[in-house]
Amino acid sequence: MDKQTITIYDVAREASVSMATVSRVVNGNANVKPATRKKVLDVIEKLDYRPNAVARGLASKKTTTVGVIVPDVTNMYFAQLARGIDDVATMYKYNIILTNSDSNNEKEVKVLNTLLSKQVDGIIFMGNEINGKLREEFKRTKTPIVFAGSVDEEDLYARVNIDYVAAVQEEVKNLIDRGNRRVAFVCGPLEQAINGKFRLKGYKQALKSAGIPYDEKLVFETDDTYKTGTLLQPALMAVNATAAMVTDDELAAGIMNGMSDADVKVPDDFEIITSNDTKLTEMVRPKMSSITQPLYDIGAVAMRLLTKLMHNEPVDEKNVLLPYGLMKRESTK
Amino acid sequence: MDKQTITIYDVAREASVSMATVSRVVNGNANVKPATRKKVLDVIEKLDYRPNAVARGLASKKTTTVGVIVPDVTNMYFAQLARGIDDVATMYKYNIILTNSDSNNEKEVKVLNTLLSKQVDGIIFMGNEINGKLREEFKRTKTPIVFAGSVDEEDLYARVNIDYVAAVQEEVKNLIDRGNRRVAFVCGPLEQAINGKFRLKGYKQALKSAGIPYDEKLVFETDDTYKTGTLLQPALMAVNATAAMVTDDELAAGIMNGMSDADVKVPDDFEIITSNDTKLTEMVRPKMSSITQPLYDIGAVAMRLLTKLMHNEPVDEKNVLLPYGLMKRESTK
DNA sequence: CTGTTAGCGCCTTCAA
DNA sequence: TTGAAGGCGCTAACAG
Numbered sequence: 082m083d084k085q086t087i088t089i090y091d092v093a094r095e096a097s098v099s100m101a102t103v104s105r106v107v108n109g110n111a112n113v114k115p116a117t118r119k120k121v122l123d124v125i126e127k128l129d130y131r132p133n134a135v136a137r138g139l140a141s142k143k144t145t146t147v148g149v150i151v152p153d154v155t156n157m158y159f160a161q162l163a164r165g166i167d168d169v170a171t172m173y174k175y176n177i178i179l180t181n182s183d184s185n186n187e188k189e190v191k192v193l194n195t196l197l198s199k200q201v202d203g204i205i206f207m208g209n210e211i212n213g214k215l216r217e218e219f220k221r222t223k224t225p226i227v228f229a230g231s232v233d234e235e236d237l238y239a240r241v242n243i244d245y246v247a248a249v250q251e252e253v254k255n256l257i258d259r260g261n262r263r264v265a266f267v268c269g270p271l272e273q274a275i276n277g278k279f280r281l282k283g284y285k286q287a288l289k290s291a292g293i294p295y296d297e298k299l300v301f302e303t304d305d306t307y308k309t310g311t312l313l314q315p316a317l318m319a320v321n322a323t324a325a326m327v328t329d330d331e332l333a334a335g336i337m338n339g340m341s342d343a344d345v346k347v348p349d350d351f352e353i354i355t356s357n358d359t360k361l362t363e364m365v366r367p368k369m370s371s372i373t374q375p376l377y378d379i380g381a382v383a384m385r386l387l388t389k390l391m392h393n394e395p396v397d398e399k400n401v402l403l404p405y406g407l408m409k410r411e412s413t414k
Numbered sequence: 415m416d417k418q419t420i421t422i423y424d425v426a427r428e429a430s431v432s433m434a435t436v437s438r439v440v441n442g443n444a445n446v447k448p449a450t451r452k453k454v455l456d457v458i459e460k461l462d463y464r465p466n467a468v469a470r471g472l473a474s475k476k477t478t479t480v481g482v483i484v485p486d487v488t489n490m491y492f493a494q495l496a497r498g499i500d501d502v503a504t505m506y507k508y509n510i511i512l513t514n515s516d517s518n519n520e521k522e523v524k525v526l527n528t529l530l531s532k533q534v535d536g537i538i539f540m541g542n543e544i545n546g547k548l549r550e551e552f553k554r555t556k557t558p559i560v561f562a563g564s565v566d567e568e569d570l571y572a573r574v575n576i577d578y579v580a581a582v583q584e585e586v587k588n589l590i591d592r593g594n595r596r597v598a599f600v601c602g603p604l605e606q607a608i609n610g611k612f613r614l615k616g617y618k619q620a621l622k623s624a625g626i627p628y629d630e631k632l633v634f635e636t637d638d639t640y641k642t643g644t645l646l647q648p649a650l651m652a653v654n655a656t657a658a659m660v661t662d663d664e665l666a667a668g669i670m671n672g673m674s675d676a677d678v679k680v681p682d683d684f685e686i687i688t689s690n691d692t693k694l695t696e697m698v699r700p701k702m703s704s705i706t707q708p709l710y711d712i713g714a715v716a717m718r719l720l721t722k723l724m725h726n727e728p729v730d731e732k733n734v735l736l737p738y739g740l741m742k743r744e745s746t747k
Numbered sequence: 748c749t750g751t752t753a754g755c756g757c758c759t760t761c762a763a
Numbered sequence: 764t765t766g767a768a769g770g771c772g773c774t775a776a777c778a779g
Binding site: 133138144160164168171177180181334335341366 | 465466467468469472477479482487488490493496497500501504512513514527528530531532554640664667668671693694697698699
Binding site: 088089090100101103104107108132133135136137138139140141142 | 771772773774775
């Protein structure tokens with residue numbers, strides 16, 4: 082069980098200095114004479130001493146690890162965010178404990194608690210339904226939290242996103258301008274504020290500006306999966322939709338393939354716009370037009386923000402909005 | 415900085431017992447009178463006490479976290495493995511520290527060391543080039559390691575895979591049987607044993623069985639990315655290949671789309687078989703025929719194996735081979 | 748510039 | 764069944 086028996090005492094003894102001195106050189110403290118620093122460094126090298134981060138964490142109350150709660154890494158959207166997070170974390174000498182929540186509130190609460198018990202220095206949360214219990218837990222902890230690609234209606238937490246309302250509104254407007262009077266809105270759970278409050282709002286605003294009445298039958302609430310998308314074609318046709326604004330790329334790919342399989346031509350007979358601009362948009366045929374968001378950057382900026390919070394540096398704006406774009410590919414006319 | 419000030423002492427005092435007793439109930443030790451157990455539990459609840467995992471880790475030399483080294487979570491193949499790992503880890507009350515190595519040896523060594531310094535109880539490694547330095551580090555540590563979806567030529571470490579040689583051989587044989595005399599082998603870095611030693615071997619064996627001479631010009635060593643795939647069409651045509659066995663799904667999708675864009679019909683004019691059976695195979699058009707491997711399970715089984723190693727349970731077979739299959743979809747005739 | 752001395756919060760014998 | 768006491772390996776004052 083002794084994975085690593087050489088402690089700071091061993092190198093102290095071997096170098097004929099006190100452990101405090103060893104600690105100093107290990108931590109890059111300036112107050113060490115170059116000569117003794119070298120001596121210590123040599124012994125460290127010779128003994129292959131590796132500081133025990135756990136002990137260090139207990140003594141310093143800092144673990145240099147942050148918790149990352151994500152619905153599902155298997156979804157490219159989150160995978161790309163996670164990658165941005167990890168890269169910046171590494172840059173700042175942090176590691177991430179990655180946990181999948183399936184957007185399940187119980188799991189989120191549970192996992193949050195185990196992360197806190199592990200004394201993570203900060204948390205990055207992805208998921209958009211901050212219900213009572215979870216919000217309570219968030220409020221109780223003093224550990225810094227930032228949301229990545231996740232909105233916070235209450236405006237309490239630091240977060241980085243794009244302007245979902247504006248982006249959806251623009252895209253839907255374009256769809257309408259191109260002659261589509263019946264544009265479907267296909268989204269993930271409406272309970273999630275990002276869908277129910279933000280994106281839906283953009284959708285409604287676009288309709289309103291165009292003087293088109295809002296028709297609930299054109300709103301399809303789904304579970305954001307590819308499979309579900311493939312099954313949607315009949316329903317979409319049934320309500321005479323000629324285009325769809327979709328909130329997830331895998332879901333959109335499913336819809337598109339479902340259309341193609343039913344011989345509905347995209348984009349000629351049906352236009353599709355998706356929302357996340359993951360690499361998937363380029364891999365399918367036709368390539369999917371999408372709202373573009375800097376996925377990697379959202380993660381990276383979120384992590385950067387978290388480092389500031391953890392180091393008690395001032396942050397000028399809690400609600401970071403990164404620029405979005407509209408990328409026309411082949412699923413729209 | 416006092417994220418959480420209630421310690422085991424607080425609940426001990428409040429419950430009028432010793433901290434040792436509190437420790438016992440927290441750890442489910444049987445030697446506690448039911449009455450005092452309840453008393454303690456009540457106080458824990460009341461004070462909202464949460465054991466400090468770091469302190470616990472220092473005292474017990476167990477952190478209940480494992481390190482996971484992966485080339486890139488952004489690649490669906492690894493994302494799906496990672497998901498399997500996390501689910502089983504959670505099941506056994508472990509968390510995972512996820513790190514991206516980009517298959518870069520320096521990063522791998524570095525990250526391995528920080529994981530060890532953080533006293534992870536075990537490590538799951540993905541990546542297929544175990545070079546000198548990395549192998550050395552692996553050998554030095556007593557921390558259990560298992561490879562997931564990664565081969566080990568030296569047969570030293572526990573690992574879970576499929577039989578790459580046989581799978582590739584079968585698929586290439588099918589390709590040949592269907593009349594393809596010039597089958598390209600498009601793979602990731604040949605330095606990686608999984609490509610250079612295993613898959614290539616299967617490819618060669620299939621050729622040999624069919625009495626077709628091995629032609630080096632038909633072997634395309636790439637970086638496993640979609641983009642690279644899209645660029646390969648001219649080169650593939652130049653060597654008169656009529657089919658390709660590809661070792662990565664994103665890469666294969668790129669090749670396929672590159673073909674389509676150049677008006678080469680898949681599968682009529684060019685057949686493609688890929689290797690990982692990620693969800694991507696179903697999302698592209700035509701859907702890609704693939705060797706099927708139980709991705710999630712490879713991760714899950716690897717993690718399960720690791721728990722055994724960590725708990726010093728016996729493992730009957732270090733080299734676990736999960737069953738593979740051949741899924742004919744639309745990219746082959 | 749360097750050493751001494753307390754802890755950090757918990758687990759784990761050893762006694763009682 | 765319970766308590767006392769000694770670490771786990773390191774950081775962080777505080778002296779000197």
